[in-house]
Amino acid sequence: MAVGQCNFPEMLDVAGIQLGTACAAIKQTVRDDILVIQMSEHSACAAVFTQNAFCAAPVHVAKANLAQAPRWLVINSGNANAGTGAQGMQDALTSCISLAVIAGCAANQVLPFSTGVIGQPLPVEKIKAALPAAINNLSPGNWDKAAKAIMTTDTFPKGVSKVISVEGKSITINGISKGAGMIQPNMATMLGFIATDANIKQHLLQECLAQAVEQSFNRITVDGDTSTNDACVLMATGCSAAPEITRHSENYPIFADAVMTVCKQLAEAIVRDGEGATKLMRIAVEQSLNDEEAVRVGKTIAHSPLVKTAFFASDPNWGRILAAVGRSGVENMDLDKVQIFLDDVCIVKDGGRANTYTEEAGQQVMNQEEITVTVKLGRGDACQEILTCDFSYDYVRINAEYRT
Amino acid sequence: MAVGQCNFPEMLDVAGIQLGTACAAIKQTVRDDILVIQMSEHSACAAVFTQNAFCAAPVHVAKANLAQAPRWLVINSGNANAGTGAQGMQDALTSCISLAVIAGCAANQVLPFSTGVIGQPLPVEKIKAALPAAINNLSPGNWDKAAKAIMTTDTFPKGVSKVISVEGKSITINGISKGAGMIQPNMATMLGFIATDANIKQHLLQECLAQAVEQSFNRITVDGDTSTNDACVLMATGCSAAPEITRHSENYPIFADAVMTVCKQLAEAIVRDGEGATKLMRIAVEQSLNDEEAVRVGKTIAHSPLVKTAFFASDPNWGRILAAVGRSGVENMDLDKVQIFLDDVCIVKDGGRANTYTEEAGQQVMNQEEITVTVKLGRGDACQEILTCDFSYDYVRINAEYRT
Numbered sequence: 137m138a139v140g141q142c143n144f145p146e147m148l149d150v151a152g153i154q155l156g157t158a159c160a161a162i163k164q165t166v167r168d169d170i171l172v173i174q175m176s177e178h179s180a181c182a183a184v185f186t187q188n189a190f191c192a193a194p195v196h197v198a199k200a201n202l203a204q205a206p207r208w209l210v211i212n213s214g215n216a217n218a219g220t221g222a223q224g225m226q227d228a229l230t231s232c233i234s235l236a237v238i239a240g241c242a243a244n245q246v247l248p249f250s251t252g253v254i255g256q257p258l259p260v261e262k263i264k265a266a267l268p269a270a271i272n273n274l275s276p277g278n279w280d281k282a283a284k285a286i287m288t289t290d291t292f293p294k295g296v297s298k299v300i301s302v303e304g305k306s307i308t309i310n311g312i313s314k315g316a317g318m319i320q321p322n323m324a325t326m327l328g329f330i331a332t333d334a335n336i337k338q339h340l341l342q343e344c345l346a347q348a349v350e351q352s353f354n355r356i357t358v359d360g361d362t363s364t365n366d367a368c369v370l371m372a373t374g375c376s377a378a379p380e381i382t383r384h385s386e387n388y389p390i391f392a393d394a395v396m397t398v399c400k401q402l403a404e405a406i407v408r409d410g411e412g413a414t415k416l417m418r419i420a421v422e423q424s425l426n427d428e429e430a431v432r433v434g435k436t437i438a439h440s441p442l443v444k445t446a447f448f449a450s451d452p453n454w455g456r457i458l459a460a461v462g463r464s465g466v467e468n469m470d471l472d473k474v475q476i477f478l479d480d481v482c483i484v485k486d487g488g489r490a491n492t493y494t495e496e497a498g499q500q501v502m503n504q505e506e507i508t509v510t511v512k513l514g515r516g517d518a519c520q521e522i523l524t525c526d527f528s529y530d531y532v533r534i535n536a537e538y539r540t
Numbered sequence: 541m542a543v544g545q546c547n548f549p550e551m552l553d554v555a556g557i558q559l560g561t562a563c564a565a566i567k568q569t570v571r572d573d574i575l576v577i578q579m580s581e582h583s584a585c586a587a588v589f590t591q592n593a594f595c596a597a598p599v600h601v602a603k604a605n606l607a608q609a610p611r612w613l614v615i616n617s618g619n620a621n622a623g624t625g626a627q628g629m630q631d632a633l634t635s636c637i638s639l640a641v642i643a644g645c646a647a648n649q650v651l652p653f654s655t656g657v658i659g660q661p662l663p664v665e666k667i668k669a670a671l672p673a674a675i676n677n678l679s680p681g682n683w684d685k686a687a688k689a690i691m692t693t694d695t696f697p698k699g700v701s702k703v704i705s706v707e708g709k710s711i712t713i714n715g716i717s718k719g720a721g722m723i724q725p726n727m728a729t730m731l732g733f734i735a736t737d738a739n740i741k742q743h744l745l746q747e748c749l750a751q752a753v754e755q756s757f758n759r760i761t762v763d764g765d766t767s768t769n770d771a772c773v774l775m776a777t778g779c780s781a782a783p784e785i786t787r788h789s790e791n792y793p794i795f796a797d798a799v800m801t802v803c804k805q806l807a808e809a810i811v812r813d814g815e816g817a818t819k820l821m822r823i824a825v826e827q828s829l830n831d832e833e834a835v836r837v838g839k840t841i842a843h844s845p846l847v848k849t850a851f852f853a854s855d856p857n858w859g860r861i862l863a864a865v866g867r868s869g870v871e872n873m874d875l876d877k878v879q880i881f882l883d884d885v886c887i888v889k890d891g892g893r894a895n896t897y898t899e900e901a902g903q904q905v906m907n908q909e910e911i912t913v914t915v916k917l918g919r920g921d922a923c924q925e926i927l928t929c930d931f932s933y934d935y936v937r938i939n940a941e942y943r944t
Contacts, residue, residue: 187867188863188866188867189865189866189867189868189870189873189875190862190863190865190866190873190875190878191866216859218859218862218863219858219859219862219863219888219891219892219893220891220892220893221890221891221892221893222890222891222892223892224892253857253859254857254859254860254862254863255857255858255859255862255888255892255893256859256893317846318846318860318863359844359845359846361844361845361846361860361863361864361867362863362866362867363863364862364863364866440763440765441763441765441845441931441935441939442721442763442765442939445935445936445939445940446939446940448936448940449939449940449941451940453657453658453659454623454659455620455622455623455657455658455659455660456658456765458594458622458623458658458659458768459592459594459622459623459658459765459766459767459768460765461593461594462592462593462594462595462766462768463591463592463593463765463766464593466593469593469594471593471594474594484623486625486626487623487625487626488623488624488625488626488627488628488659489623489624489625489659489660527845527936528936529933529936529937531845531849531936532849532852532931532932532933532935532936533933535845535846535849535850535853536849536850536852536853536855537853
């Protein structure tokens with residue numbers, strides 16, 4: 137079950153990028169669960185990683201190898217290789233070495249990523265055995281297969297493809313992501329892999345990615361849990377005929393904006409696929425003193441199980457939204473100045489239920505699949521938006537049955 | 541559904557305390573939903589209140605009246621009188637005035653409390669109409685009826701009765717509480733009313749209550765939501781023959797310890813009755829640098845929907861516990877020093893799954909109704925315990941259907 141239209145789009149090729157998948161039968165035997173991505177020589181590669189203190193073994197290795205001019209990514213689903221101790225580190229390194237041997241590169245030019253169950257040993261021999269097939273399948277057109285291979289509890293593959301024109305030459309930006317639960321990314325999403333043929337230096341690419349992630353993946357939440365394996369990678373091959381994107385060129389904002397759009401669309405797709413989700417909620421917090429405060433209020437609403445179950449029931453129980461704003465920890469809030477809207481229906485004003493509010497009007501909005509909750513704090517000019525989904529029986533079912 | 545044995549105990553009378561209930565038909569017509577409590581003259585009364593910034597109208601009034609030597613409490617269930625603006629304040633005052641007129645006291649000697657749906661006007665005329673009946677029913681023996689009258693989604697009434705001996709004379713301490721959802725008290729529980737015949741000055745009583753609440757009601761969580769109406773009151777009539785409890789007397793620690801015990805038992809009863817709860821989890825965080833850090837780690841685990849659904853499924857998915865510890869925001873944690881136990885089964889050690897761990901041993905613990913999760917951080921000597929419950933289909937059902 138997912139909210140809205142979630143078809144996988146037509147993806148253009150990104151010059152300099154090839155993708156190959158294979159089935160290593162890590163958790164399931166019926167689908168590909170290994171993905172390798174090859175970048176052409178001289179590519180720049182940026183990445184952001186989870187802020188969970190106990191990050192998984194592959195995250196440690198990928199962080200270390202990011203400075204070594206990466207040429208390959210190796211990704212598996214079905215097992216997170218997290219909470220696996222010294223053996224987990226060894227297994228992550230073994231994945232890199234195995235790929236490097238076949239590909240003829242240095243092992244530290246490979247970035248490893250894993251997603252799936254935490255705390256079980258990575259079946260690295262299965263990965264080793266499947267790598268030749270994945271490399272054999274390398275093709276620039278495998279974006280759909282790639283998006284499927286990295287899925288865990290996702291119900292649909294997530295992809296975005298975008299072209300911008302820079303001085304008459306085209307630059308393509310493709311992205312895929314996965315994630316449906318354990319979603320409150322903190323500096324990165326579950327897994328996101330974005331590639332472009334733009335020509336751009338690594339340090340600028342890193343800056344561009346960090347900004348885009350902050351406003352996209354770091355503004356979504358499904359259940360408030362931050363994974364041990366979150367990572368988002370942005371690869372730039374430089375194979376486009378367009379001129380180099382430099383910091384002070386007119387093209388930088390165009391490029392950065394396109395990367396931001398791709399990240400936002402991938403992030404939104406994760407929320408649409410939130411475990412058990414039946415509704416997409418945009419929590420827009422306006423008139424706050426600063427961005428931090430707006431994010432704090434927005435996330436408190438977005439994390440409230442009481443708010444999320446009320447939305448599941450299509451119940452305009454705005455008292456729960458008000459209570460969440462009140463417990464968000466913002467100092468000196470004045471209830472009399474707070475206004476709350478469901479879409480454009482004002483529900484709270486002057487310290488209580490708005491005079492103009494009717495249950496019928498609130499109910500009409502709540503019956504929709506996509507709802508914007510706007511909270512105006514009456515304190516300043518800052519605003520931020522958090523995306524989240526509702527909390528249903530299926531969320532409980534999916535997470536109760538996850539390991540069975 | 542509740543976890544464990546939850547029979548209402550035999551309650552002794554507390555000299556100087558009378559309780560009366562009546563049906564005002566605020567939300568339901570079939571049961572008493574109004575409670576009045578009378579304290580004898582010269583009683584001391586202490587209270588702590590919610591830290592939700594948008595506290596309900598009755599909380600504002602009760603806070604203001606606490607300094608006026610309160611003689612009466614008036615409590616209604618079925619409506620929280622929260623998010624009700626200026627009219628809500630008027631309605632809370634009207635409740636006090638109506639009681640004061642019948643009882644022959646000043647209106648500011650009445651503390652009002654409300655619990656139930658947020659954001660709907662309080663039907664204060666119904667309360668006015670029911671007050672004479674409640675006062676007519678006043679009796680020292682009505683503790684069971686009182687505990688039932690304040691229930692909302694609670695499935696059983698919650699009470700504790702305790703006697704201590706001070707210099708050969710007995711002091712009785714009785715308490716009742718209500719609460720099952722929107723539970724992450726912050727300075728107080730949902731509603732708790734405790735009464736004793738001890739002779740103790742108000743300022744010392746307040747100190748005693750604050751300490752007890754911090755270690756009891758402020759250490760439980762059902763869903764991480766802090767109500768707008770939380771309050772806990774401790775009344776002391778001074779009618780016991782025991783000598784006055786003074787700060788430096790040998791009797792103070794005995795009395796304070798008994799109040800703490802009553803608060804802890806009432807708090808535990810709330811978690812046992814957590815909405816949809818099938819399991820009671822004690823999250824014991826040990827070897828932390830300080831208490832604050834231990835509470836932070838404990839609450840992060842206790843709030844994690846992924847941890848709570850895994851417990852519902854009796855799934856020893858300890859990776860989720862580990863991930864929650866990792867995202868708790870404690871700086872410089874060393875995974876290699878962290879140990880996690882399910883009861884006395886060690887599941888995490890040396891950065892990964894303990895060598896001695898077997899799924900069978902973990903499963904055996906998870907099949908129990910009551911489970912202790914012990915997290916040893918390897919950082920210091922502080923420890924704290926948080927009580928919580930699991931997250932079931934019924935939690936979603938109860939909260940999706942709450943207003944229907």
